[in-house]
Amino acid sequence: MKEGPDIARIAALIGDPARANMLVALMSGKALTATELAAEAGITAQTASAHLARLLESGFLSTRKQGRHKYFSLASAEVAGVLEALMGLAAGAGHLRSRTGPRDQALRRARICYNHLAGDMGVQMFDSLVSNQYLASGEGQLRLTETGRTFMAGLGLDIDALAAGRPALCRECLDWSERRSHLAGSLGRALFARFVELDWASVEKATRIVTFTPSGARQFQAMFGG
Template structure:
């Protein structure tokens, strides 16, 4: 007898959308947080433009990505941070289960050190920041929900972030995100996004073109040693 889901969310449809290798590559490319064209995503997925367009249509219909037009081009982004969180968690699960791609390259070590996870810092440096903030009492993980303490609010204020001035959105202020390479948490949410933006603004970090790699500058290494010391 054929088994079907009668009630509840249709996880099979979402899983099928993500599970296709070409669509998985498209979604992974959009984890950079940048808006990319169909041609750029076809290259990332190693498929023809026509095939990529078909995949993009399915992902848009499935509410996993958004499309917007600017001039003659249509640009695609992940639909929201929730989609990014699911993708990062799946990357972590795949890595933990031993399902790793055999293709490696010069950017592999750089991606593991520091990369953008949709809109916040991930990799070794992101995990290091999270651990340091927890150790210093800036983040509280004891209540089952990640919160910014009063000491933490003063700390990020010193770094240049006014928590009260952050945009009012549905996204939580602080959220743990499973890091696929380190297999532990880094900081997401509005605060994670604001911190990465501040690091880039003050020259501690640089976004690499056409990549998720974040380069920590010499000034950034010094600042991290001061504010987020490694254990």
């Protein structure tokens, strides 16, 4: 009998089209009800309930109740990272579910990946942070440098508080459209939340597209454009 992690079981759970659609819908970072997820998957509420039970049992999802409603969300950033990597493999192999168009271009330019910025602008930000030596890698670990701490403090981020929590402060996430890294971890989450707080950007929850205001785009380019 073979030993080790059972990736075939995990792949089978994700590989069902209805479950895959529900998981991708939750990549927006927003918690959704079973009814909303059933609509995303194009299945009945009863069928969705069975799929959600399997995903919960396997540790893909977490739930919380508010009033009469039960909400589902991805269990962790690690689950989101796996889904984003699979999207990259699918895109690289030409397995796309629809024709490209303006909305696809917008999704590739900037989108939310669970709770951090992805797409061309996410990769641009990551490359800028590395080239300015705010981020450094070594021994397979991504870390924030002292100059990076000063830079983030200037944006109003409390790095000590972020580093004390979960998940890791800095983590690379493979971008499915760019096939290059963008920034995940608690720092990636906090940076995007700060952009929203500053009214630089907003998220279209139905598609995960991130739209920058003209002023926000200028501020972003001034900070990460070179």
